[in-house]
Amino acid sequence: MPSYDTIVIGAGLNGLAAAHRLAAKGASVLVLEGADTPGGGAALSHLSYNLDPRVAAAMNLSAHGLEWLAANLATTALSPDGNHLRLEGALGDRLTGDVPAQDRAAWASLRARLLRFAAVLSPLNQMTPPRIAKGAGNPMVKLAMIGLRARLMGAADFRELGRILLTNVHDLLDDELTSPLLKGALAFDATLGGWLGPRSPNSVLPWLVRLSGQTAGVQGALGLPKGGMAALGTAMARAAAAQGVTLRCAARVSRILVEGERAVGVVLAGGEEIRAPRVVSALAPKVTLLDLIGPRHIDAGLTTRARQQKARGGAAKLHLTLRSLPDFRGANPKDRLVIAASEHAVEQAFNPVKYGQTPEAPVMEIVLPTAHEPAPDGRHRLSAIVQFAPHAPPDRDAARAAMLQACLAQLGAYAPGLPDLVEAAELLMPYDIEAMTGLPGGQWHAGELSVEQMLFLRPFPGLSQYKGPIPGLWLASAGCHPGGGVSGSAGWNAAAAMEAAG
Amino acid sequence: MVTLDALIIGAGHNGLVTACYLARAGLKVLVVEKNDWIGGAAVSRELFPGFTYSNCSYVSSLFRPEIMRDLELPRHGLQILPYEGGALFTGGGGYLGMFRDHEANRREIARHSPRDAEAYDRYSRDILRNCRLIRPMLMRRPPDLASVRPRDLAELAWLGKQITGQSETQVYDMLRFWTMSIADFLDGYFENPAVKAYQAVGSIIGTALGPMSPGTAYVLLHHAMGDVDGNVGSWGYSRGGMGSITKALTDSLRASGGEVRVGAGVQQIVVKGGKAVGVVLDTGEEIRAARVVSNMDVRRTFLKHVEEKELPDPFLKRVRAFKTRGSSGKLNIALDGVPRFPALPDGAPNIKGDLHFTDSIAKMEAAYDDWKAGHFSRDPFQDVMIPTLIDPTMTPPGKHFMSCFVQYAPPKIEGRDWTDADRDGFRDACLNQIEAYAPGFKSLILHVEVRTPRELEAEVGLTEGNIFQGELTFDQMFFNRPVPGYANYRSPIRDLWICGSSTHPGGGVMGAPGRNAAAEILRDMKRPAKDMSDAYAIV
The missing domain is CATH 3.30.519 (Guanine Nucleotide Dissociation Inhibitor; domain 2)
Known part of the structure; x- marks a missing residue:
């Protein structure tokens, strides 16, 4: 029986991305997937908005079958009387339909501002979250660059970013726009996949996170892959296989083997034991901690945090x-x-x-x-x-x-x-x-992507840097920073953190 | 005629606090007030013979003790009487009591949920810790994020130190606390719906948000960080009604040589060459002053009393968008006797405190859903008090004053103005709710004063009836309050200052905005801030 030095649990996008990156650095990787096909939750989404460009490039997904039927899909905000509003180009670059002229101008300016803010914050998606602690070894230069780029937008924009960061979508739109249909379509986008209404404070930041994504190099664009979103998972699985990753589907992990307070492998639902010095869970952190490891091996405080992590699918x-x-x-x-x-x-x-x-x-x-x-x-x-x-x-x-x-x-x-x-x-x-x-609560992001569960608070305070609560275990799911969508970012970042740890 | 050093518009508590500090520093100060009475929203008036009401604000805790000491308010007659506790009535005829004593509270919570009683210790500790973190920030001028001036950088560094002075876990918990909804926050401690509902009270008062809205946990802190006689989080009545606070401030001001003129509404702030030089009153009289300080909310100040051409567009745009949606109303009731709440045991001290009839977070939230749809709440959340059970000075013997703070009440009903019929409907929803828990209550009523956001705006001048002079959400807090770049009590017009609750740290009868504005004015004048304790680095 072949032996592996890394087991990845879950062949969703993050699991496959992590597996690919680790294999490319020479690891022998086994990916275990409970379902019959790879792809995880991707198949249940229907448009791509934040596929990580690093993942798409490194895994060469276009060579493995990823094709866009539409790489910049237009949106029609439907009106029951047929008086529709059409938003073409990324995030409604062009508006057609019955919109007052003042709204057009206001939207052009608001749109540009939102994309600018999202772009300034986007480098955060591609790094391990910093910790607020002395001697945490934070990438100070990188963080300073993000701050500097934000400040270089100018004092007015910088202050505006500070103002809207934790505000609500309703007020943000209402301050600038009048067309109910336009505001409706934008408010819908902003709250998609979350558990907040447009009037809820903190609803703008998740929208900015969404807008930091891109499709085929265009920020804010929506992509429809040929064959549907499941095709993304298929292409990634092919790319991982080409990199030497072994994928076993219909192999549900029932628990993570812990010996001497260290993760040493997994046990499958059928009872089969597979051992490896490194176990990477790309399943939701809540599931990983509470079901796969169990409270016996983690401290009580963390168990409570895991139980209380908010994962309400909306x-x-x-x-x-x-x-x-x-x-x-x-x-x-x-x-x-x-x-x-x-x-x-x-x-x-x-x-x-x-x-x-x-x-x-x-x-x-x-x-x-x-x-x-x-x-x-x-x-x-x-x-x-x-x-x-x-x-x-x-x-x-x-x-x-x-x-x-x-x-x-x-x-x-x-x-x-x-x-x-x-x-x-x-x-x-x-x-x-x-x-x-297996996503707790059916929540898209394997844990709500809300402000109090973002960045260094994701998935749990003190456990945000992909390293699991016991040695030998790593977390690499959408429940980790920077969250879900169909991006692969968390898996990619997690693999980078493993490399850095040696 | 002696030229005024400062003219303050509005004799609310913050305007008076600013005036007191300036007068004590030797400035020639005049406060002008549009109403015939002093006090703004910290006011006591007799609207029914023999009964003194606390017409707007009704309890005290937030008023900074440093200010009371500096301005010698106790010497001028101010006395805060701590109240004993409170009760939340549950649908099934029971109640959850609150007491001043932590152990008594704990026992009472245990009656509803032993698990929650355990959690109550942890919860109280966490709230207290976060209050301690926030309190030093109240009496400071927030930094401007985009500035590189030494003072702003130093202020940012100070803030950073406050935050990093904690352990890593504490920082994370603090950040979660500041951004979460109170509903989610309380889920981390308690299981019993009534226990949660009681704790959530402070998170929605005065706020145009429901308990499930993120940011409401912070609002709870805003209400919990005060104290009475050093008891953090406890509340009291101002003896003689809330107007006693502004009365004591007025006496203190007069003792320092300052003056107040009532019935003197300001029509226009006069600006010459980009500098405020005085005001024109409604009567046409012009009063000159070296500087003008507005205690009106920021929208009223700049959109109604300053010419548009004097203000830069970006500033105007933000002031126009400053959120002042009122969310509350008030009933002030003269009673012929004490209503009986059958759920409470005879002689229970709880009736002397705050009484509530909303026994779950979901019901509070549903009351907010009505507000969002442009209605007053059909099943409102009320914060009911009978201060005369402790303070007999407000009514004739045997009679009582009842204050009912009510949420939610929108500034407009479905986009149109309130009518008298709406106001009556609002009143009845509140009275009927109380009657359901205190049968016979309605027959005790001698007089009711009903105040919706419409009345609050018309009488007190609070735009849209917002009792905080601007909503307390993050986009309007700290360095964002009232407008990013102007969180320094200044305005784009030289010598025009703002000192009301529209500025940091916001609303409540706290006095901190007024004090901070005075500190900035004196600092600009290079005058020592006489009698200002805890004033930081007035160089």
């Missing part, structure tokens, strides 16, 4: 099979279609979720992949991310049914007759996503 995923292409009152079916009538509509969709209830009028982002790539069966597929959805309602089946009904009603209001085209419908609530992917 987004559901809707899949419809349709007899024919639906008509959203003339909107381009190749666009990303957003249903969010106003910033208030987004907030109102969030309100009931706070109490474990479902919204009556969910807001959503729709992609029709078959408008780009016709399916052999001539059917059309609609994929939507629907917000907000409760992660732990009292009655899960009832909540799912109510939510599906609300989604279809909402879709019918924007594309009359759409509900009659439906041949098959599947709605994955956050708890379904948890069951499928």
